[in-house]
Amino acid sequence: xxxxxxxxxxxxxxxxxxxxxxxxxxxxxxxxxxxxxxxxxxxxxxxxxxxxxxxxxxxxxxxxxxxxxxxxxxxxxxxxxxxxxxxxxxxxxxxxxxxxxxxxxxxxxxxx
Amino acid sequence: xxxxxxxxxxxxxxxxxxxxxxxxxxxxxxxxxxxxxxxxxxxxxxxxxxxxxxxxxxxxxxxxxxxxxxxxxxxxxxxxxxxxxxxxxxxxxxxxxxxxxxxxxxxxxxxxxxxxxxxxxxxxxxxxxxxxxxxxxxxxxxxxxxxxxxxxxxxxxxxxxxxxxxxxxxxxxxxxxxxxxxxxxxxxxxxxxxxxxxxxxxxxxxxxxxxxxxxxxxxxxxxxxxxxxxxxxxxxxxxxxxxxxxxxxxxxxxxxxxxxxxxxxxxxxxxxxxxxxxxxxxxxxxxx
Numbered sequence: 001x002x003x004x005x006x007x008x009x010x011x012x013x014x015x016x017x018x019x020x021x022x023x024x025x026x027x028x029x030x031x032x033x034x035x036x037x038x039x040x041x042x043x044x045x046x047x048x049x050x051x052x053x054x055x056x057x058x059x060x061x062x063x064x065x066x067x068x069x070x071x072x073x074x075x076x077x078x079x080x081x082x083x084x085x086x087x088x089x090x091x092x093x094x095x096x097x098x099x100x101x102x103x104x105x106x107x108x109x110x111x112x
Numbered sequence: 113x114x115x116x117x118x119x120x121x122x123x124x125x126x127x128x129x130x131x132x133x134x135x136x137x138x139x140x141x142x143x144x145x146x147x148x149x150x151x152x153x154x155x156x157x158x159x160x161x162x163x164x165x166x167x168x169x170x171x172x173x174x175x176x177x178x179x180x181x182x183x184x185x186x187x188x189x190x191x192x193x194x195x196x197x198x199x200x201x202x203x204x205x206x207x208x209x210x211x212x213x214x215x216x217x218x219x220x221x222x223x224x225x226x227x228x229x230x231x232x233x234x235x236x237x238x239x240x241x242x243x244x245x246x247x248x249x250x251x252x253x254x255x256x257x258x259x260x261x262x263x264x265x266x267x268x269x270x271x272x273x274x275x276x277x278x279x280x281x282x283x284x285x286x287x288x289x290x291x292x293x294x295x296x297x298x299x300x301x302x303x304x305x306x307x308x309x310x311x312x313x314x315x316x317x318x319x320x321x322x323x324x325x326x327x328x329x330x331x332x333x334x335x336x337x338x339x340x341x342x343x344x345x346x347x348x349x350x351x352x353x354x355x356x357x358x359x360x361x362x363x364x365x366x367x368x369x370x371x372x373x374x375x376x377x378x379x380x381x382x383x384x385x386x387x388x389x390x391x392x393x394x395x396x397x398x399x400x
Contacts (some may be wrong), residue, residue, distance in 0.1 A: 029139075029142070048169075054175065054178040054179050057183060077142075078139070079142075
């Protein structure tokens with residue numbers, strides 16, 4: 001665990017993290033996405049990996065990602081997810097929203 | 113269009129639940145194996161690696177349930193179960209099913225019959241020119257609303273100023289003899305203004321004039337298009353010939369167009385000879 005305690009993935013930010021991961025890494029399977037998010041966060045982010053799959057389904061239903069069966073690096077059948085055009089637009093919107101949110105919260109905190 | 117796509121994947125999920133479950137199971141299985149292999153690479157024993165993989169995944173059943181809920185409509189699945197149950201019960205009690213189906217069939221049949229008449233008679237505009245100007249006229253006396261008699265009609269026709277055309281009509285029937293054909297026909301006795309009040313004129317010949325209402329002149333008759341086609345072989349020279357109706361000779365003066373709609377249906381129209389001395393209140397009023 002290290003000196004810093006692990007943070008849970010904040011409610012509502014999982015969508016943004018998944019979209020961003022697929023944007024920078026290209027098509028990935030569910031485990032790859034989970035690994036990647038944990039790695040990029042230097043293992044500071046603790047993700048209940050089970051919650052990833054309902055999120056992937058939700059993003060698919062919104063048309064932001066697409067799913068296709070493929071073959072993994074170790075030659076196993078796996079479902080690969082890829083960002084759609086609409087997903088790319090959504091990523092920009094969500095990223096902007098997030099940055100705005102962070103700056104607002106920071107401003108409120110600094111005020112004190 | 114997002115909701116449409118969602119509806120698509122969700123309703124597909126409803127019918128392919130087992131397939132969706134199998135796909136998800138395969139996906140989760142793959143995930144756990146990958147995690148386990150990763151843990152082994154980090155130096156864990158086989159048992160430790162499996163337990164750690166499970167732990168980091170969290171609640172597998174919970175994830176599966178969440179996924180299933182997202183995939184279909186939980187309420188619709190319950191409905192589908194109820195429907196299946198209902199069908200099974202119906203198959204098990206064929207007598208009850210037959211009675212129930214028959215009852216519903218009768219109910220639906222009678223209702224649609226009533227509705228089609230209501231629709232034609234009450235709901236749809238009358239199939240005549242400027243249907244909103246056509247009025248039915250009744251006579252109110254005390255609590256009773258009813259038809260009027262000849263004296264009332266004559267009075268209204270001469271002095272009433274609300275209608276351009278005011279006509280009276282009376283349902284009747286009789287035996288029509290035309291050459292070898294003898295048949296019972298539904299007739300309507302009408303005053304001279306009847307057809308012009310409806311805004312229609314005969315396809316062949318002429319309609320009634322005030323002259324035809326007079327006592328003593330030869331009787332005249334207008335034929336419906338159906339009768340003309342079926343009994344007179346669509347012969348245009350029928351105009352001017354005579355037929356026998358209720359034992360009286362009648363001269364055929366006109367044939368109505370095929371499109372003319374009469375409710376209730378009538379076969380022939382004859383002049384209504386307004387008998388001032390008659391006190392019977394049998395006349396229906398019609399105005400435009």
